[in-house]
Amino acid sequence: MPRDSAVNRDLHGEAVEWDASTHLLAALVDHAAVSNWMTATINSGEDAEPLDYPEPVPRPGPRETDSEPDESHQVARESSTGAPSSHQLASFFG
Numbered sequence: 001m002p003r004d005s006a007v008n009r010d011l012h013g014e015a016v017e018w019d020a021s022t023h024l025l026a027a028l029v030d031h032a033a034v035s036n037w038m039t040a041t042i043n044s045g046e047d048a049e050p051l052d053y054p055e056p057v058p059r060p061g062p063r064e065t066d067s068e069p070d071e072s073h074q075v076a077r078e079s080s081t082g083a084p085s086s087h088q089l090a091s092f093f094g
Contacts, residue, residue: 037054
């Protein structure tokens with residue numbers, strides 16, 4: 001089936017419109033926003049209000065919850081992907 005077929009669209013929703021280039025572009029925008037946030041935070045005065053952490057580009061698929069996942073879920077996710085979760089990245093950069 002083609003990636004943009006009705007069957008794939010029914011099964012995967014808007015995720016069929018996101019190819020590898022689109023995912024990489026969203027990651028690039030997210031990293032640039034965090035880099036700009038870090039630069040602005042470091043160069044602001046000590047008495048300045050803390051800047052809000054940038055929101056990532058919304059991606060298709062299941063949404064992550066704001067609550068911290070339990071330890072067993074976190075260990076399973078780390079072992080399966082090897083990448084840190086978005087919560088871990090926000091904690092590291094925050």
